[in-house]
Amino acid sequence: MRLSHSLIPTLKETPAEAQIASHRLMLRAGLVRQTSAGIYAWLPIGYRVLRNIERIVRAEQDAIGAQECLMPTIQPAELWRESGRYEDYGKEMLRIRDRHDRELLYGPTNEEMITDLMRQSVKSYRELPQILYHIQWKFRDEVRPRFGVMRGREFLMKDAYSFDLDYAGAEVSYRQMMLAYMRTFQRLGLRAIPMAAESGPIGGNLSHEFIILAPTGESLVHYDSAFEEIDYLSRGAGGFDHTSATDLERFFTEMTTHYAATDEKHDPAAWEKVAQPRRREGRGIEVGHIFYFGTKYSAAMGLTVAGADGKPVHPEMGSYGIGVSRLVGAVIEASHDAAGIIWPDSIAPFRAAILNLKPGDAACDRICEDLYAKLGATALYDDRPDRAGVKFADADLMGHPWQIVVGPRGAATSQVELKRRATGERIELAADDVPARIA
């Protein structure tokens, strides 16, 4: 993308309304613009990050055999009356009447709808287990939306729903999903800590929250350093294969034995038992939540399958959410400095920015165009007629993993400077060697 002809409106000033780092940086780097209170338009580079996160979330859901579907944003009120949640949900639910005065709502979650779809379709225990998921926009009419996309009203969530024949099966689904979550966060370059959680308005009795560590996070967390040492992506010896009951058991034991608590649930007596060198404190942000809630919805809504003995059984269910749009903010909270965002390679909007320090200079233009042609969609080409200082500042602000700096002095001998955003390290090298160097 050529920056001169792009909707990437970077800002020099910090917008007054932004109270936290990610909100400030998302506005300043031109990732999003607010269009109504708590509702955002995702501009080109913000949307690229959102899609990159979505891609990783999807890949790890697919890897455990979850099936992707897409339920609509608008739901009928009747479904929510069946579960009894239509009144319970209160003012956070955006209620709508259509032209025929039918009661609709903008879905804040999808337990009712997926239960309805399953009761129309599955008949026999032989069809279970199944996990369905979708990545869809949700709406919660927060009384005071704030912190940018971290607490918006229209937000993107991955929500998954598991259906099992019995508790043992539901437990396997729960553990598989927990492993998928830890893998997802690791691939996003985040350190996540799972914490036993209360169930909240969604119901249920086994649940975990996932807190990712970020120096500017909303809550203080105490955790065992064991969580920092586990490689969730490893599937070989010592790693976790989600199809192995033994591995899942070992994984779940790891996740639930080590100490982890937010400040409000902190238990000093238990904390004392953690060996001193293993005690860690940090700040964190909640980015996911998983629940097992048994037959709450299947019983209330009459979802049954014929069991092996022919008798009807209510499937045991769980639900599993990740805040996909919230993660964009959370990653920034976890990875930024005074100059701007520092994107992990896995989700950066562009792998590299090409900074043409002197547009119009034949050698600079030639080298930049050549690099841009070779790097294609993975590069943002800063071809604006602006001062070098503006380009350096914007590149740091936008946080591309690599900056390729093309100035007239080096260009004369086809040399460019390559800067790694995360470390600040700079090297000089031949322009021709850049693509291989950053691949």
Added chain:
Amino acid sequence: MRLSHSLIPTLKETPAEAQIASHRLMLRAGLVRQTSAGIYAWLPIGYRVLRNIERIVRAEQDAIGAQECLMPTIQPAELWRESGRYEDYGKEMLRIRDRHDRELLYGPTNEEMITDLMRQSVKSYRELPQILYHIQWKFRDEVRPRFGVMRGREFLMKDAYSFDLDYAGAEVSYRQMMLAYMRTFQRLGLRAIPMAAESGPIGGNLSHEFIILAPTGESLVHYDSAFEEIDYLSRGAGGFDHTSATDLERFFTEMTTHYAATDEKHDPAAWEKVAQPRRREGRGIEVGHIFYFGTKYSAAMGLTVAGADGKPVHPEMGSYGIGVSRLVGAVIEASHDAAGIIWPDSIAPFRAAILNLKPGDAACDRICEDLYAKLGATALYDDRPDRAGVKFADADLMGHPWQIVVGPRGAATSQVELKRRATGERIELAADDVPARIA
């Protein structure tokens, strides 16, 4: 995906509410289920098709340098008051009040919002031209939603918006987009005819509709066979390079010179001038619409850039829509037979179905599992404990390009049958040769 543990609820009976082929087949093949009038949940195989179409639409937008963004579904009423369309839109607009009694709406289109985003961001003529697009769910509160996803209320649309400094620039954007559309339809396996159109409620004075040919289409079309002979994807000699003014001119001449009209606008006198052997009649479905509307929104909403002489200029705009969810239905209307859907390779949910005619038979199971492991996510494995007849019928209904039939007789010597859905052609071959054969 293993069919035995999937949310793919095929139906033997034709649902009474479905009046047209695509609606019937989408319900019968388990692609979608209606959740409210005109609102559908996309089940796993339906969603795969939707995403495949989206991927092709996106690739062709990206190819002409359009920038992808994502605007929210919920919009503030104020924006629409600025353009004067808030009252005009009438009952098709889904109007919403939030908990603070603020007036919102579920966006039916995005001219106002993109104009607002641009007026916050672009300052100079040097930043134009730009084309922005997004692929987002829209809502139109149709009084009588029908024909399944062809005329639903919540539907997925790709809408793009171009911003140019003057008419000459806007014309280039319009032609580039027209070429992108013809390429998109060709890649989807569709034959599209562009037709001069009136502008309708969206405003404007240069516009084309894109009708794709389908034997069960809603309207009768008359067109010159020239449209059938052009290879829009070719970029070499005789093809069209969207960056070449000459090519765009030649392309646009082709699109606008040859005769094409729906029945209601048919001009018998002009038709007579088309050489007899070139006259074609068929049925068609509208799947896209492009407009040039000048400064209608930029003037009404005060979007200006500084021109080369420093004076403010209202950019010239166009908007360009493709009905992405509608296309799923349109492809089926264009490509089905009495037994079911016939997916073009480019958008099929699975490249192949593996039909295990005798689950439990050691040789059948071994061959099927082996093929399934090799084909991975591109295959649907019908491992259900059902009769062969059910599997044949469901595979034809779902329309996978290839069927790999594994029966006990052939399995004994590792032979399988391969059926091509589109032609019905069948061959016997060694199971080991299948992956290469269908690659």
